[in-house]
Amino acid sequence: MGLVAFASAKGSPGVTTASLLVGALWPRPTIVVECDPSGGDVALRMPGDDGQPLDPQRGLLSLVAAGRKSLYPGLVPAHAQRLVGGQEVVAGVSSPEQSAGIGQWAQLGELFAELPGSDVMADLGRIGAGTPQNALLTHAAALVMVVDTVPSNVIHLRERLRRVKDQTGGPVGVPVHVAVVAEPKRARAVREVAEALERAELQLAGVHHLAHDVPGAGFFLGQVSGNPDRTHLVRSARPIVQELSERTQPYFVPQVSTQDDSESLLDQEGQA
Numbered sequence: 681m682g683l684v685a686f687a688s689a690k691g692s693p694g695v696t697t698a699s700l701l702v703g704a705l706w707p708r709p710t711i712v713v714e715c716d717p718s719g720g721d722v723a724l725r726m727p728g729d730d731g732q733p734l735d736p737q738r739g740l741l742s743l744v745a746a747g748r749k750s751l752y753p754g755l756v757p758a759h760a761q762r763l764v765g766g767q768e769v770v771a772g773v774s775s776p777e778q779s780a781g782i783g784q785w786a787q788l789g790e791l792f793a794e795l796p797g798s799d800v801m802a803d804l805g806r807i808g809a810g811t812p813q814n815a816l817l818t819h820a821a822a823l824v825m826v827v828d829t830v831p832s833n834v835i836h837l838r839e840r841l842r843r844v845k846d847q848t849g850g851p852v853g854v855p856v857h858v859a860v861v862a863e864p865k866r867a868r869a870v871r872e873v874a875e876a877l878e879r880a881e882l883q884l885a886g887v888h889h890l891a892h893d894v895p896g897a898g899f900f901l902g903q904v905s906g907n908p909d910r911t912h913l914v915r916s917a918r919p920i921v922q923e924l925s926e927r928t929q930p931y932f933v934p935q936v937s938t939q940d941d942s943e944s945l946l947d948q949e950g951q952a
């Protein structure tokens with residue numbers, strides 16, 4: 681169906697957490713795919729739905745190996761696993777060395793954007809002007825850049841987006857959203873980040889406030905206790921997910937008018 685990418689410019693502001701969070705709240709079925717070449721974290725943090733650790737042999741690397749000649753959607757289910765709570769994931773590589781052999785980032789992007797029945801949330805980790813996983817972005821419906829409110833990190837994000845924009849002749853060719861991780865009460869700091877980015881004329885699709893919330897983020901470290909719906913993290917993410925899923929929908933589901941549609945339209949017009 682469609683591909684949404686998550687990344688950061690610097691630091692570890694919570695990209696993996698945001699990918700899993702948005703994947704869990706998305707209104708359509710999702711698969712979270714860890715495409716961070718520096719190594720995946722999900723298999724280290726969360727058990728499978730049977731309570732056992734994920735199978736280390738199944739994930740992005742096994743998918744790429746199986747699709748060496750041809751990557752097609754039917755390959756994906758055998759390399760995806762279900763986390764506790766039900767989220768489907770394709771776990772990332774276990775070391776940067778393993779990702780060195782992955783040359784099919786663009787084909788992976790195409791595959792994930794066309795997967796029947798599921799939208800894909802791709803965790804790209806840290807991206808730069810020349811990082812190989814950028815090739816996935818060509819097929820993405822949206823890119824969500826995660827940042828905190830530290831001024832130097834915001835400047836790094838701004839410069840990163842400028843470079844990627846220069847490289848591709850547009851704002852990465854896809855709508856770019858920024859998720860600013862900040863304490864729930866620090867809306868003003870988020871506005872300041874938004875203003876700083878606005879001044880850079882990066883044509884962002886949106887700047888959103890994602891709560892800094894340790895207990896909420898703990899759910900994505902496998903520390904499951906209580907009701908996640910009540911956490912600041914989930915509450916702050918719901919409007920982001922709604923906007924993102926609504927705004928990206930036209931990319932996912934082309935509005936093809938069927939014969940029935942046109943007939944009923946004609947009928948309505950005839951009656952008017």
Ligand SMILES: Nc1ncnc2c1ncn2[C@@H]1O[C@H](COP(=O)(O)OP(=O)(O)OP(=O)(O)O)[C@@H](O)[C@H]1O
Pocket residue numbers: 688691692693694695696697698716721805806861890891892893894897898901913
């Ligand atoms: N919104 C948040 N509020 C509080 N803590 C968070 C939040 N998001 C992430 N964290 C915590 O910050 C740490 C890093 O998070 P995460 O792994 O999601 O970041 P990352 O950007 O993917 O990092 P890496 O560079 O290692 O891939 C984790 O301990 C996580 O629980």
Ligand SMILES: [Mg+2]
Pocket residue numbers: 695696697716721803805
């Ligand atoms: Mg990560």
